[in-house]
Amino acid sequence: MAEDRRTRRTRRALREALVALVLERGFGALTVEDIAERADVARATFYSHFQGKDDLFARVTSDLLADLDERMRPAVTESTVGFTGRPLLELLRHARDERDLYRIVLQGEGDGRPLRMFIDSCARVTAMEFRVRAERNGVTPRIDPDLLARVWVGEQVAVLQWWVAHETPPMPAEEVVRMLLDLALRGRYWASGFDVPG
Amino acid sequence: MAEDRRTRRTRRALREALVALVLERGFGALTVEDIAERADVARATFYSHFQGKDDLFARVTSDLLADLDERMRPAVTESTVGFTGRPLLELLRHARDERDLYRIVLQGEGDGRPLRMFIDSCARVTAMEFRVRAERNGVTPRIDPDLLARVWVGEQVAVLQWWVAHETPPMPAEEVVRMLLDLALRGRYWASGFDVPG
DNA sequence: ACAGCTACTGAACAGACTGTCCGAAAACAT
DNA sequence: ATGTTTTCGGACAGTCTGTTCAGTAGCTGT
Structure with missing residues (x-):
């Protein structure tokens, strides 16, 4: 079976949120909460996909x-x-x-x-x-x-x-x-x- | 009169500590406490000279x-x-x-x-x-x-x-x-x- | 369409870091 | 020696982190 649609949506939303926010405020100024909020995803969900903002950015x-x-x-x-x-x-x-x-x-x-x-x-x-x-x-x-x-x-x-x-x-x-x-x-x-x- | 010797020493120590630590761990991984400790300066003193690590780095x-x-x-x-x-x-x-x-x-x-x-x-x-x-x-x-x-x-x-x-x-x-x-x-x-x- | 997974949510938690304040002590300039 | 200035160390609330968990919603395969 392919990847669950929810995980696809979530990961995609988080990636896009990161890119948008880095362009707006710079990577150093971001918090995990900022990214999760922009992606409309719970903070706990963020951590079930990535270890932190550095990890997300690295990927x-x-x-x-x-x-x-x-x-x-x-x-x-x-x-x-x-x-x-x-x-x-x-x-x-x-x-x-x-x-x-x-x-x-x-x-x-x-x-x-x-x-x-x-x-x-x-x-x-x-x-x-x-x-x-x-x-x-x-x-x-x-x-x-x-x-x-x-x-x-x-x-x-x-x-x-x-x-x-x-x-x-x-x-x-x-x-x-x-x-x-x-x-x-x-x-x-x-x-x-x-x-x-x- | 010139600058107080203490402020000169403190600022210098903080600058050198920053440079050394950035080379070791990278700027993003540093805390104000790390820098103050390496410079052998109280954290409160750090804030009486700089607004934060970004400010110090910028200067x-x-x-x-x-x-x-x-x-x-x-x-x-x-x-x-x-x-x-x-x-x-x-x-x-x-x-x-x-x-x-x-x-x-x-x-x-x-x-x-x-x-x-x-x-x-x-x-x-x-x-x-x-x-x-x-x-x-x-x-x-x-x-x-x-x-x-x-x-x-x-x-x-x-x-x-x-x-x-x-x-x-x-x-x-x-x-x-x-x-x-x-x-x-x-x-x-x-x-x-x-x-x-x- | 239904059963059984799987992922998401929201809340709570301890721990770290931030930025600010203060009185006491030390170092300074004269 | 004296008055000034800086540093110290501790304390404070506030933010962010990273983790846990029970409850809920959404998905996949049949």
Whole structure:
């Protein structure tokens, strides 16, 4: 048999209440009672599903990461040939679909733990991507791939923060990818408006 | 007359206790009693100096930002001519001198508020730097300077996080600057080991 | 549609933390 | 030495936590 409809409803309501309240007041300012009340659920019921607000938040965010991981997998393996930007595009689409949650995570709610996990996950995948591509093309990186991956992910996070902060996307995902790819390949000198020297 | 020696000692002890405890357990897990006990100060005394742990944390971090701002000012005005990396170098030195606090802030403790303030501050300065330089050299940016500044700061934050996470600096500040400058000017294509086309 | 589970409710509980108050004691500046 | 200022330690009500439990409502499978 599938999951009981009541538990589904309750868990869903609690998750949505958490997201809404974190956006309104910030995670640190919330109490379990706040969340339960917003979800229209008894406090005792909350504790029969989660150990506390940290637990609820951890589950919500780790589910998000798992979902992202699943969506990224095909894009990554397909992208080890060249700098296609496919993984980044998939990331942006995911962020568009789960905007509120991304806002929360990218803001560093929960003492930054979810954001660190997000960054670590992205950096791990990216570093692997770099290594595979370098090997395939027979080149040796001039900068440690792990560090380079963190820098690249740092850029992406910065753009994501800017992107999801707006109520309506300030530019389509495809354009963001093109821009970031231009920047990554041609460098900031070019982006600043200077002609690239020979 | 200067500040009473007792208040100086007490405030200092409380600040140091906070930093140490946040590194050990994370901000969210701390109580006022924890901090007061570590500082060897009565709980009532804590409240005669700060409104609560959020207030203490806010003061510590905003003092850090003010200090950074002061140290950066000369480096920035001197750097609007070309991509010297002076501001970045100053930032790295500040991070070296205040490593523990930087760890805390860059980790996103306090629901990410201090980190957001840090990033906003850096991005504001950087965007201004970009604009001034573009005007001086008579070029028009190919990417919105505000967004470009956020990306550039995002890279710096990523590197800072990597840099301060180590117990002893994994490479000297000057080398980090050179690396990031190379990356920013020549692009990731070059950094990955490929020869730059054209 | 009914029987038998299972989950939710609302209330109560001890324990921890908060924020404030106070008189007594200690440290300070002069 | 004196008057001022800070710290101390204890006490206080109020909030939040995490758990328990009997009663009620809702669900699933047949």
